Amino acid sequence: MAANFFQARAPTKKKQAKDKESVPSPSLQPWVEKYRPETIDDVSSQGHIVSVLQKTLTSTNLPHMLFYGPPGSGKTSTILALSRQLFGPDNFRARVLELNASDERGISIVREKIKNFARQTPRAEAIASDGKKYPCPPYKIIILDEADSMTQDAQGALRRIMENYARITRFCLVCNYVTRIIEPLASRCSKFRFKPLDSSSARDRLEHIAAAEQVPVNRAVISALISTSSGDLRRAITYLQSAARLSSATEPPTPILPGDIQEIAGVVPDAVVRKFAQTLGVDVSLIASGDGDVEMDDVTSSTTTTALRGFDLIRETVRSLVREGYSASRILIQLHDIIVEHPTLTGRQKSGCALIMAEADKALCDGADEELWILEVALRVHKAVTS
Amino acid sequence: MLWVDDYRPKTLDELHYHVHLSQRLKSLAASGDFPHMLFYGPSGAGKKTRIAATLNELFGSGVEKLKIDQRVFLTPSRKKLDVNVVQSNYHIELTPSEVGNYDRVVIQEILKEIAQTQQVDVSARHRFKVVIINEADSLSRDAQAALRRTMEKYMTNLRIILCVNSTSRLIAPIKSRCLLIRVAAPSQGDMLTVLNHVAKRAGAGSLPEDVADEIITDANGNMRKAILVFEAMKMQSPDLSSSPPIAKPDWETYCYKVADMIIQEQTPQRVMEVRAKLYELLSHCIPATIVLKTIADRVVQKVDESLKADIMHWAAIYENRMRLGNKKIYHLEAWVVKVMSLYKQFFLGIELGDFDDLI
Numbered sequence: 117m118a119a120n121f122f123q124a125r126a127p128t129k130k131k132q133a134k135d136k137e138s139v140p141s142p143s144l145q146p147w148v149e150k151y152r153p154e155t156i157d158d159v160s161s162q163g164h165i166v167s168v169l170q171k172t173l174t175s176t177n178l179p180h181m182l183f184y185g186p187p188g189s190g191k192t193s194t195i196l197a198l199s200r201q202l203f204g205p206d207n208f209r210a211r212v213l214e215l216n217a218s219d220e221r222g223i224s225i226v227r228e229k230i231k232n233f234a235r236q237t238p239r240a241e242a243i244a245s246d247g248k249k250y251p252c253p254p255y256k257i258i259i260l261d262e263a264d265s266m267t268q269d270a271q272g273a274l275r276r277i278m279e280n281y282a283r284i285t286r287f288c289l290v291c292n293y294v295t296r297i298i299e300p301l302a303s304r305c306s307k308f309r310f311k312p313l314d315s316s317s318a319r320d321r322l323e324h325i326a327a328a329e330q331v332p333v334n335r336a337v338i339s340a341l342i343s344t345s346s347g348d349l350r351r352a353i354t355y356l357q358s359a360a361r362l363s364s365a366t367e368p369p370t371p372i373l374p375g376d377i378q379e380i381a382g383v384v385p386d387a388v389v390r391k392f393a394q395t396l397g398v399d400v401s402l403i404a405s406g407d408g409d410v411e412m413d414d415v416t417s418s419t420t421t422t423a424l425r426g427f428d429l430i431r432e433t434v435r436s437l438v439r440e441g442y443s444a445s446r447i448l449i450q451l452h453d454i455i456v457e458h459p460t461l462t463g464r465q466k467s468g469c470a471l472i473m474a475e476a477d478k479a480l481c482d483g484a485d486e487e488l489w490i491l492e493v494a495l496r497v498h499k500a501v502t503s
Numbered sequence: 504m505l506w507v508d509d510y511r512p513k514t515l516d517e518l519h520y521h522v523h524l525s526q527r528l529k530s531l532a533a534s535g536d537f538p539h540m541l542f543y544g545p546s547g548a549g550k551k552t553r554i555a556a557t558l559n560e561l562f563g564s565g566v567e568k569l570k571i572d573q574r575v576f577l578t579p580s581r582k583k584l585d586v587n588v589v590q591s592n593y594h595i596e597l598t599p600s601e602v603g604n605y606d607r608v609v610i611q612e613i614l615k616e617i618a619q620t621q622q623v624d625v626s627a628r629h630r631f632k633v634v635i636i637n638e639a640d641s642l643s644r645d646a647q648a649a650l651r652r653t654m655e656k657y658m659t660n661l662r663i664i665l666c667v668n669s670t671s672r673l674i675a676p677i678k679s680r681c682l683l684i685r686v687a688a689p690s691q692g693d694m695l696t697v698l699n700h701v702a703k704r705a706g707a708g709s710l711p712e713d714v715a716d717e718i719i720t721d722a723n724g725n726m727r728k729a730i731l732v733f734e735a736m737k738m739q740s741p742d743l744s745s746s747p748p749i750a751k752p753d754w755e756t757y758c759y760k761v762a763d764m765i766i767q768e769q770t771p772q773r774v775m776e777v778r779a780k781l782y783e784l785l786s787h788c789i790p791a792t793i794v795l796k797t798i799a800d801r802v803v804q805k806v807d808e809s810l811k812a813d814i815m816h817w818a819a820i821y822e823n824r825m826r827l828g829n830k831k832i833y834h835l836e837a838w839v840v841k842v843m844s845l846y847k848q849f850f851l852g853i854e855l856g857d858f859d860d861l862i
Contacts, residue, residue: 146658187676216652265648351679358682361536382683427811439688439724441544445671480671484823485792492819495812
């Protein structure tokens with residue numbers, strides 16, 4: 117009796133504390149959390165995975181799982197929604213352990229924490245407090261989020277634990293790069309690959325959120341969100357929220373413009389990149405641009421005001437870019453887009469440019485000096501294009 | 504007190520340039536719905552000043568009561584780490600990259616600690632505390648990964664403000680969780696206004712226009728440098744009318760000397776002399792990247808157009824290697840030798856060409 121008493125008591129106490137901590141004001145919650153899908157049917161554009169997981173809901177038999185895919189494609193959301201559907205709100209806390217990179221995950225922690233959690237044999241309960249019936253299968257789920265940042269040793273330590281406790285626990289590893297998961301672990305799991313979201317389902321989701329939050333957005337804004345976030349729904353939602361914050365914070369509230377989204381996303385304005393490309397000898401007049409008049413102004417001003425030529429001109433342009441504070445990697449990405457899609461440059465010229473950009477990207481990742489490397493890219497692109 | 508600190512704007516309204524940005528920050532602070540933020544921009548553009556002003560807007564003048572604390576952390580391998588933190592009742596400021604590879608521990612410990620304590624001061628305007636992380640671009644990947652989930656999970660008790668020079672080295676998940684705020688360097692006109700303002704506040708009389716121009720060109724968008732130079736000039740000649748030359752830092756003139764030496768003569772002997780000078784610079788704690796950039800700048804000014812691109816190319820390559828490698832001097836020297844050989848080849852090439860013509 118006494119044991120039962122404590123068991124029944126402990127989870128509710130925990131739950132209350134948790135509620136207090138996380139629900140006080142929904143307006144402060146990031147929308148990414150607020151609009152996480154409730155059920156796996158709500159997960160956007162991962163049809164195949166959803167249909168497979170749907171079966172596990174009915175059969176209540178779950179393999180170990182490995183979710184991988186680019187950021188913002190719904191991996192964490194899927195597993196959270198699945199476990200919520202499996203266990204219901206009451207048992208969720210007791211049955212699911214979520215560990216991510218912000219928790220200490222050395223070997224010893226993996227051994228202790230997971231072992232302890234896995235050891236307590238769960239007990240199924242029939243009917244949840246909200247009246248619905250949940251399958252509540254007799255095992256626990258351990259979610260290892262961002263598993264690719266676990267050390268090799270910690271992953272090695274998992275191997276045997278996974279097998280030993282396979283009767284009462286299921287592991288779900290979530291990662292971006294499946295290659296960083298050691299082979300023995302990967303082979304113990306059934307793998308699910310998450311695709312980056314296609315633009316139509318991303319659009320649906322964003323429109324849904326905008327409607328629910330009563331943010332007035334038009335199609336152009338949504339398109340800007342989708343193009344700047346490149347398939348990462350979380351990023352798109354965060355940008356939307358930031359834009360909504362900014363627009364509602366001003367007096368009187370201003371409508372959101374595609375330009376705002378670009379500024380929030382840290383994208384370098386098109387006109388600036390085009391001017392830069394022009395300085396390097398890339399003919400930008402052939403590329404269609406969104407804002408024709410702005411571009412015309414820039415063209416005239418750059419031809420009249422520059423007394424400098426060749427090296428000095430390029431260097432001055434690079435200096436001004438750096439002073440404006442644009443990020444080097446961003447400039448690189450956008451310059452790359454202009455050059456690769458350019459209609460008249462020859463294949464040879466383009467591949468020359470691609471080579472140097474790859475080198476520069478590596479150097480920037482290693483932490484090389486930004487100004488030197490933008491200059492280096494500029495000079496070599498100039499050489500490749502004009503030769 | 505230095506003028507830079509003395510006349511630093513304390514509130515968003517006092518800021519002189521990027522008015523639009525200040526307004527944005529102000530309305531964000533007023534709305535109560537404050538996101539995580541990432542300030543980026545070149546040094547001396549006013550990132551820190553803006554952060555401080557934003558905090559002031561958020562919490563009132565209470566944030567100016569600072570205390571400096573030394574905290575001790577224990578790594579899993581029982582190594583003790585000392586970290587200096589600056590904190591007020593409402594915010595805490597730290598530079599985790601001080602402890603090198605162990606920055607992850609600091610991030611985890613401090614953030615968790617703050618995230619799990621609630622604001623007890625009833626009179627506080629906001630329930631959350633703000634954590635300012637300086638030099639976030641030199642955080643290790645592990646430390647950045649540790650930030651990811653924390654930023655989402657503890658949104659109620661905690662806001663993070665990251666302050667970086669460039670966003671290139673931040674991992675994408677961090678960037679996507681923050682509101683990016685670009686602080687561009689001030690334009691020449693902006694800098695002039697600020698200098699005039701400082702001159703007036705300091706009671707230094709009016710600032711002659713040519714002197715101001717000189718200071719601004721020299722500072723290249725770095726407001727802090729401009730004000731420091733201004734103050735130094737003021738010390739040298741209180742009336743500013745004689746227009747003393749801008750006091751260049753010693754290391755800069757020294758770098759110029761090295762550059763001149765490289766161009767004058769290209770022999771193994773000269774390499775040894777240059778090496779001695781480079782050692783001298785490094786031993787005075789001038790960052791190797793800056794040394795390389797300054798020398799390269801100077802060399803490029805003096806050589807033929809066709810050589811410039813190559814010299815900058817090798818500067819970029821060796822600068823990158825310097826980061827990856829261990830001994831900075833090797834790469835500096837390698838670059839010097841490379842430049843010398845390029846220069847010599849260039850001249851020999853011309854001489855040989857002439858020779859060919861003669862025959």
